[in-house]
Amino acid sequence: MRGIEGRVALVTGAGRGIGAAIARRLASEGASVLVNDVDAEAAAEVAAELGDRGASTGGSVARPEDAGAMVALVQERFGPLDILVNNAGVTRDGMLHRMTDEAWDTVLDVILRGAFNLCRAAAPMLRRDAPHHRKVVNITSINGIYGTVANANYSSAKAGLIGLTKTLAREWGPRQVNVNAVAPGFIEGTRLTAVRDEETGLGIPPEVLDGIVAQIPVGRAGTCDDVAGLTAFLASSDSDYLTGQVVELHGGLEIVRVVA
Numbered sequence: 064m065r066g067i068e069g070r071v072a073l074v075t076g077a078g079r080g081i082g083a084a085i086a087r088r089l090a091s092e093g094a095s096v097l098v099n100d101v102d103a104e105a106a107a108e109v110a111a112e113l114g115d116r117g118a119s120t121g122g123s124v125a126r127p128e129d130a131g132a133m134v135a136l137v138q139e140r141f142g143p144l145d146i147l148v149n150n151a152g153v154t155r156d157g158m159l160h161r162m163t164d165e166a167w168d169t170v171l172d173v174i175l176r177g178a179f180n181l182c183r184a185a186a187p188m189l190r191r192d193a194p195h196h197r198k199v200v201n202i203t204s205i206n207g208i209y210g211t212v213a214n215a216n217y218s219s220a221k222a223g224l225i226g227l228t229k230t231l232a233r234e235w236g237p238r239q240v241n242v243n244a245v246a247p248g249f250i251e252g253t254r255l256t257a258v259r260d261e262e263t264g265l266g267i268p269p270e271v272l273d274g275i276v277a278q279i280p281v282g283r284a285g286t287c288d289d290v291a292g293l294t295a296f297l298a299s300s301d302s303d304y305l306t307g308q309v310v311e312l313h314g315g316l317e318i319v320r321v322v323a
């Protein structure tokens with residue numbers, strides 16, 4: 064892809080799952096990548112795979128001071144930031160009438176406040192004068208567009224991230240900063256979509272997984288690499304005229320829902 068080689072990227076929540084796949088893909092396209100995760104060990108392992116193109120940092124996106132430290136570290140290690148991917152996310156599912164303040168605050172703090180913290184901290188670098196566009200990619204979810212039962216905190220946070228995306232696209236467009244969102248559907252091989260573990264009882268029952276996949280027109284769940292590919296496109300100069308968009312990535316699942 065054009066315009067990733069030599070760029071500097073920061074990917075949050077990249078110690079595993081989708082974020083790790085995005086970090087690997089951007090590095091394979093020639094970017095230097097600061098891999099963040101609140102699980103500092105996981106972030107360090109992913110960064111080690113990237114060799115000279117990787118560095119890692121712990122820290123929580125939910126804390127403004129950690130966000131500031133991440134942005135300072137990028138500058139120190141690789142130079143001014145070109146690509147920011149707000150990927151960190153958590154879930155605390157439950158029906159709204161039983162949802163605790165803690166469950167609401169935790170999810171909103173990581174997903175929505177986290178993206179706000181990073182965008183604000185990175186603003187001076189992203190908005191700088193440069194010969195190329197700078198890029199922000201926010202990983203939202205189809206839940207933020209369509210809603211899901213037992214998911215008010217997560218769906219609200221992801222919907223808020225869409226508002227942030229569109230507003231920043233307008234504010235920063237004149238500075239040649241593109242701000243877009245990816246809204247994945249069901250992505251397999253992540254903690255959020257893990258198959259139920261018989262011992263702990265955590266995860267999604269296999270029959271529920273089969274039911275979801277059966278409805279997807281392309282006949283399979285999405286992969287972390289599917290999300291990484293679209294994110295790389297949105298981080299590249301091939302998408303310089305695209306901003307303020309929410310790209311749904313669900314193998315056609317929503318088409319089925321609408322006509323069913």
Ligand SMILES: NC(=O)c1ccc[n+]([C@@H]2O[C@H](COP(=O)([O-])OP(=O)(O)OC[C@H]3O[C@@H](n4cnc5c(N)ncnc54)[C@H](O)[C@@H]3O)[C@@H](O)[C@H]2O)c1
Pocket residue numbers: 075076077078079080081082099100101102105122123124125150151152153173177202203204205246247248249250251253254255256
């Ligand atoms: N898996 C899916 O089907 C799916 C679908 C739609 C959207 N998403 C979104 O994709 C993103 C990645 O999710 P995933 O499926 O890879 O989940 P995951 O749980 O495997 O990865 C999320 C990562 O974020 C990290 N993290 C959590 N809180 C953090 C914080 N405060 N600061 C920094 N890092 C933090 C976690 O330690 C973890 O490594 C999330 O935003 C998620 O909401 C996932």
